[in-house]
Amino acid sequence: MAEIKTLAGNMTFTECPRWHEGRWWFSDFYTHAIYSMKSDGSDLKKEVDVPAQPSGLGWLPDGRLIFVSMKDRKVMAREADGSLSVHADVSSYVTGHPNDMVVGPDGVAYLGNFGFDLMGGAPPATANLLRIAPDGSVKIAAEGLHFPNGSVITPDGRMLIVDESFGNRTSAFDITSDGLGPRRDWAVFGPIPKQAQDRNYVPDGCGLDAEGALWIADAGGGRVCRVREGGEILETIEPGTGVFACMLGGEDGRDLIMCCAPDFYEHKRSASKEAELRVVRVKVPRAGWP
Template structure:
């Protein structure tokens, strides 16, 4: 792919000294994020002050979302559960997905009816097991768990648009998939929103890496309907139109894993970044950080908060 950007983005460090950060959210005038190796969900003001620990998730937190009544949901990766923070701050199991998924739980997004949608890796990435497609499961308010999408190559960042299009990055599939979300919570009309290359031709992770042309991790959508994706391959944030045309890029100087647009005026991008994806190195160092930059096209209104 070839593109050109005429914008120079100034990158600033908002919160330094973290282990590995993911899943940024702008919620109630604060930036929220998960820090995997301290097992913490944290939040801070727009200027980085008043840094708080919002929840402790011993099996590593990932995606964050909120129920319509304001209660926080956290994807607990290693034990494959979805946790809920109650009004008194206690953490309880919202759904146990361990009997439904084949890899760590990853992302979560909630629709207007309080139904949560959770993605899973599909295979044991940490131990480099043979690659296999992951899935999306819906958790209804009554606790019922239903598989709603399959054959997704490492489903990752998600967003639900105001016209009920569910978008999901496939990090190891060279693509972004789209579904229509029905009133009764089904994901239908699976189609490719953007394609960067073919699906992997091998299930051996080490061999497949050479086939990953774009590795979309987290995503967010802006007011023009364009997606910002964190591309692990180029270590850039890419702004895309439907079909995959790259219309802008941000070079943060570190590997970006996800971003969200928010801030008081809706034009601040918060970026989760680290030197690399080496989790053993990230576990013992504090080189990850939350970065910020300013974008001309602000946050979308009417969308559900993204899962990155």
């Protein structure tokens, strides 16, 4: 197995890593900020303070950063002068914290949400997946998903793939001119669970490679797996702790970065700095978005 290296530590709970213009970008939930760093972990700097907790992020065609502000249920934009504006208010469309988001080359963003009060211990409920146009207008793109989470868009821009963390599955949608086609299975890891212990894979953050496989973080299993469409697991990497997101990047696209932490519980992660970003070299480079 290739060597796993630590790029950054002393974080609370990192999520949504992105490779952009020669740097890694990521959110850290409980330091309430978005950071970037060079491919080797050096030159770590805070990019944006997000008091209401950051999550998914991406870039519009004009170069502006947009990002999720979870607890006030908005997608924010960083303007050219560094000021912040509301790109989209999604509060009337979500039933839990908005979370991971993918932004395509046309500036259209797809945003998932928890669907229920995860940290408060509410029973799981299904959620909507939102489509946010480049002008910030919002519409429901899909309904009835089981915690829509990490998402990618294929290189041809024609398919969206979405992890359903509480559904034992990863789903796919054809991208149309103004929305999404019907949901279909991309990978199924088991039946839709009736209770938490029935989840045998908890697909969280993910990244697409040039052979069409997905690296998917298993939030319940402390591993990242390279998965082929249909659900076959091709490779598994276990970093020795919990892992909640992953993404391919680096100068040649073959660095697999992993967002690691002991667990995802807010009261524990916000009280300590045990999260790390770790990286391992893989054979097949990245593809698609993000």
